[in-house]
Amino acid sequence: MSASSEVMSALCAPAAWVAVxxxxxxxxxxxxxxxxxxxxxxxxxxxxxxxxxxxxxxxxxxxxxxxxxxxxxxxxxxxxxxxxxxxxxxxxxxxxxxxxxxxxxxxxxxxxxxxxxxxxxxxxxxxxxxxxxxxxxxxxxxxxxxxLKLPDPAVARIRQGTLHRMLETMRQQDSIHRKAGSVHGCALFCGAQMLMFVEDVGRHNAIDTISGWMALHGVEGGDKTFYTTGRLTSEMVMKAAQIGVPIIVSRNGVTAMGHEMASRLGMTLFGRAANRHFLCYTGFERFDSEPEPQRPAMRVVSG
The missing domain is CATH 3.10.20.10 (Ubiquitin-like (UB roll))
Known part of the structure; x- marks a missing residue:
């Protein structure tokens, strides 16, 4: 773990979450x-x-x-x-x-x-x-x-390596979806550390639950990243902005209205994110890209 990762981990892990x-x-x-x-x-x-x-x-x-x-x-x-x-x-x-x-x-x-x-x-x-x-x-x-005002990109951003570690954490997460399917999961991250994870039958319920947890414990959203298994609609983008989170990662895609709203707010949206794959739809200025090497083209040999 790098020195910056150790500092972030310490900042994100209080001894106990205490209600305000x-x-x-x-x-x-x-x-x-x-x-x-x-x-x-x-x-x-x-x-x-x-x-x-x-x-x-x-x-x-x-x-x-x-x-x-x-x-x-x-x-x-x-x-x-x-x-x-x-x-x-x-x-x-x-x-x-x-x-x-x-x-x-x-x-x-x-x-x-x-x-x-x-x-x-x-x-x-x-x-x-x-x-x-x-x-x-x-x-x-x-x-x-x-x-709605979100923090400046100079102070609220994400590295590609951090995104990869988040996706690996979600891949390993024990979940109701893994046992039974038919639910959405949402998580709140500080750096690559997961602070809160919840599942519900609707993705909007899951983000509301995380919003309630943040408010109860006085957790600010400016240095956090929100993850969802659901698509990035205008409702999801707006709710993330209301809790002050400027970066959203989804296993699913984005709608046109969600894209437009995120662009107006200066939010960074990642979709189709799983394993090491992702698409950054908006807010490139918050993203520190660490490009993967290009895969060699496949040769098709006939005969």
Whole structure:
């Protein structure tokens, strides 16, 4: 490990992640993540397999029904916290007194300190997005893009070798997807060190959960990289920008609106990233390229 890598590792690894002052009280309601079923395959054989759970979670804010999220249920309290922050329904974690999840009634009760001003008006206009499980953002979020400021490329950048180490970490990561498929995974990196990993039935749920974790522990995004297995849509780009992360890496591709939004924000997007392969779509100025040697052309010999 290089000296710079050792310094980065030390900066990214506090002795323990401590909640910020004024953080809400959270339950720890964990649902069953996998379910066993029997299937009949193409050989006519029956056998057991595992599939991911999926369950509704209806969010109530001060006893008012807000939204129902379809989720795996890995860390539902952080999902709800991140959702409220990313929808700009709350600005700070200390506005929330508690988040209580009860799977017996499939509900999350959010108690605020002093209520949320103009909640009805702020949630009146909805935009249905391409998020798995059908994502929703509230209309005025789209108009706030110009107010999002990311760190300068001189201080927030990534080396090709660091990107390779990130992809190797994700390749080795034990996951529900590896056991059962049908879920998306998201991770937060500081350099090549993974700080947080979560899976859910929708990629937007996974990034909301990471957003909640960052806010709860006061983790800044400027020196971080966000990884997702899902495609880079405008919703994913916007949510990463809201938590201050300027670099996103995806195993999948990018949409035209995601590309346009990232270009306007000065974000770096990598897609089709697996093993040592990647495509850098935007933000070349944040990337320290260390080009791979060109592969020799294949000769086709006929005869």
């Amino acid at each position: 002052p004024g953080a809400p009280r959270l339950t720890q309601a964990r649902g069953e993540l996998l379910r066993e079923i029997r299937i009949l395959d193409e050989y006519g054989e029956q056998r057991p397999i595992l599939i991911p759970s999926e369950r509704p979670l209806t969010v109530f804010v001060d006893k008012r029904e807000l939204v129902t999220l379809m989720t795996l249920g890995a860390i539902p309290e952080l999902l709800v916290l991140g959702y409220l922050l990313n929808q700009r329904l709350v600005e700070r974690v200390d506005q929330i007194e508690s988040i209580t999840v009860d799977w017996d009634v499939a509900a999350a009760g959010v108690s605020t300190r002093g209520g949320l001003k103009d909640l009805d008006a702020r949630t009146a206009r909805r935009v249905v997005t391409t998020g798995c499980g059908q994502g929703t953002v509230y209309g005025d979020m789209m108009s706030q893009i110009e107010s």
